Amino acid sequence: MGTREKIETVLTRARERTAGLTDCVDGEDLVTQHSTLMSPLVWDLAHIGNQEELWLVRDVGGREPVRRDIDELYDAFKHSRNSRPSLPLLNPDEAREYLRTVRDKALDVLDGSTFRGRPLEEGGFAFGMIAQHEQQHAETMLATHQLRSGAAVLTAESAPRVGGAIAEDEVVVPAGEFTMGTSDDPWALDNERSAHPVYVPAFVIDAVPVTNARYLEFVDDGGYARPELWSERGWAHRLDAGLEAPQFWENDGCGTWWRRRFGVTEPIHPQEPVVHVCFFEAEAFARWDGKRLPTEAEWEKAARWDPFSGRSRRFPWGDGEPDASLANLGQRHLGPAVVGGYPSGASPLGVHQLIGDVWEWTSSPFEPYPGFAAFPYREYSEVFYGGDYRVLRGGSFGTDPVACRGTFRNWDHPIRRQIFSGFRCARELPGDDC
Numbered sequence: 001m002g003t004r005e006k007i008e009t010v011l012t013r014a015r016e017r018t019a020g021l022t023d024c025v026d027g028e029d030l031v032t033q034h035s036t037l038m039s040p041l042v043w044d045l046a047h048i049g050n051q052e053e054l055w056l057v058r059d060v061g062g063r064e065p066v067r068r069d070i071d072e073l074y075d076a077f078k079h080s081r082n083s084r085p086s087l088p089l090l091n092p093d094e095a096r097e098y099l100r101t102v103r104d105k106a107l108d109v110l111d112g113s114t115f116r117g118r119p120l121e122e123g124g125f126a127f128g129m130i131a132q133h134e135q136q137h138a139e140t141m142l143a144t145h146q147l148r149s150g151a152a153v154l155t156a157e158s159a160p161r162v163g164g165a166i167a168e169d170e171v172v173v174p175a176g177e178f179t180m181g182t183s184d185d186p187w188a189l190d191n192e193r194s195a196h197p198v199y200v201p202a203f204v205i206d207a208v209p210v211t212n213a214r215y216l217e218f219v220d221d222g223g224y225a226r227p228e229l230w231s232e233r234g235w236a237h238r239l240d241a242g243l244e245a246p247q248f249w250e251n252d253g254c255g256t257w258w259r260r261r262f263g264v265t266e267p268i269h270p271q272e273p274v275v276h277v278c279f280f281e282a283e284a285f286a287r288w289d290g291k292r293l294p295t296e297a298e299w300e301k302a303a304r305w306d307p308f309s310g311r312s313r314r315f316p317w318g319d320g321e322p323d324a325s326l327a328n329l330g331q332r333h334l335g336p337a338v339v340g341g342y343p344s345g346a347s348p349l350g351v352h353q354l355i356g357d358v359w360e361w362t363s364s365p366f367e368p369y370p371g372f373a374a375f376p377y378r379e380y381s382e383v384f385y386g387g388d389y390r391v392l393r394g395g396s397f398g399t400d401p402v403a404c405r406g407t408f409r410n411w412d413h414p415i416r417r418q419i420f421s422g423f424r425c426a427r428e429l430p431g432d433d434c
Contacts, residue, residue: 003115007127008107010402014134015103017331017400018048021141024153027092034148036082037418041144043074043084044137046095049102050074052130055376057102060126061109066101077379106130120376128187128402129376135400142331142398143418145262146248152263160328160337160397163271166207171351172429173298175202178305179312180297181369182407191381192407195312196370198297205294205302206424208339208352209360210285213270215277216257218285219245229287234280237415247276247417262334271338273358273422279390279414282361282423291425296364296391296409298426303347303354303394304406315406316347316354322401327356330400336422337397356399358422359392359410366391366411388413396420 001009022030022045030042039047050070057063072078073087090098115124145154176199182188183195224244227235237243245251248260249268257268277285279293286292294302304312313319315326322329326345328337336357346352354360366389374382389411395404398420412419 003124004110004113007110007124007131010131011103011106011127011134014131014138014400014402015099017138018045018099018134018141021138021145021154022092022096025148029148029150030092031085031089032148033082033085034144035418037416038140038144038147039081039084040089041141042092042095043087043089044141044144045092046070046090046098047074047076048134048137049095049099051133052099052106053102055120055126056106056109056130060113060121061105063105063109066105067098077383123186125187126376129189132187132189132403135403138331138400139396139398139403139420143420147418148263150263154262154334156334157332160333160335161341163338163340164343166340166352168207168350170204170427171207171302171349172204173200173202173302173305173349174307175200178301180300180407182405185314185405185407187402188405188407189380190373190375191366191368191409192405193373194369194371198301200297200301202429203294203298203426204429205298205351205426206291207350209273209336209358209422209424210282211270211339212268212272212274215246215274215285216268216270218288221288223284223288226288229284230280231283233414234283237278237280238284241415243278243281246274246281269338271340273336273339273353275336275358275396275420275422276417277361277421277423278417279361281417282421283363286423286425289425291427293361293363293423294426296362296393299354299360299362299393300406302349302351306348308348313406315345316351317345322355322404327353327395327401328397329356329395329404331398333397335397336420354394355404355406356395357397358394358420359396359399360394361421361423362391362393364391365389366409384411390414392419392421 031040033040053066120126177197179195180198181195182192250258258265259268303316306313317326368385392410
């Protein structure tokens with residue numbers, strides 16, 4: 001697939017998903033703020049168009065502005081999420097018309113692009129960046145759907161794959177240097193760059209993400225009532241927020257746990273990865289299990305390093321793009337697959353489901369790589385470095401393939417759990433560092 005065809009494909013796929021997430025509810029639902037953690041869906045809708053106008057129509061295309069008057073309204077750094085409902089936002093019909101106008105102009109710019117010249121245009125980077133931006137907001141809108149009340153409005157293509165047996169519970173990752181990050185992926189974002197060598201001591205990592213069944217053992221063993229399992233900050237947050245189980249879990253009082261997922265209440269599936277846990281919950285579970293969370297470097301080495309060739313691959317299975325046989329991505333389903341559901345997507349060492357299903361918390365704060373350079377704007381990554389964030393890796397069932405790579409870095413506050421977040425554990429390898 002050529003660059004132009006690839007761009008058309010990812011832009012179309014993103015817009016179809018945006019429409020699906022917003023056309024399924026009425027106008028009142030679109031302008032309602034379903035949680036102070038999230039924007040009204042109509043804000044996301046017009047913000048997607050505004051970013052496309054700024055970068056593709058005005059910057060790459062050099063065209064006249066479509067709606068310069070709304071730039072400030074849709075600047076994410078000028079208005080907090082909880083303040084956005086009070087802004088004079090475009091109504092749903094105006095937002096949709098704005099998106100159509102901008103997309104027509106952006107496709108006209110695409111028709112005339114050579115994908116050469118400035119770094120922003122080289123290899124179609126600006127178009128890839130905008131496709132990733134829209135899909136990132138689509139995942140955010142999906143999280144908003146999870147927070148909204150009322151009847152279910154979303155449907156999925158099919159149920160996730162049925163799991164299979166996993167040969168080992170844990171996998172040993174040998175000590176050694178590997179290449180972390182990337183310098184040659186044309187659509188990689190600034191915080192993924194540049195490729196650099198990192199030495200990682202030998203360690204052991206879970207072969208699959210922590211499941212609901214395993215997490216329920218932690219709950220039943222009083223994990224939420226034992227301060228010795230929690231960090232000082234984590235315990236204070238557990239008390240302040242009243243945490244007793246993952247978000248959206250409910251106990252019926254008769255020994256059965258249920259969860260609410262996109263308007264449907266259903267029994268918890270024991271073999272699905274646990275989802276909607278914050279960093280502090282993941283950290284406490286790991287301590288209860290006699291383990292810890294992996295560092296970001298450990299996670300990436302487990303996901304990308306090929307022990308046979310010694311090189312870092314783009315994905316655990318190789319360099320080829322994800323498809324439905326390799327990973328649960330792209331909102332094809334409305335939840336994670338049970339563990340063992342994607343054996344073809346495992347790493348060479350036998351670590352499963354590193355891509356898709358649930359974002360995985362790591363122990364690492366969000367920091368720049370050596371030689372980091374902000375591109376094309378500081379507000380994507382640089383302003384977040386050094387803040388109160390932890391890195392998540394791997395994507396979720398709600399992450400589109402265009403916004404997911406073995407090098408892709410996500411980050412959030414350690415108290416957040418409305419995101420599709422889970423985790424797996426790691427531990428030191430006893431004995432010699434071999």
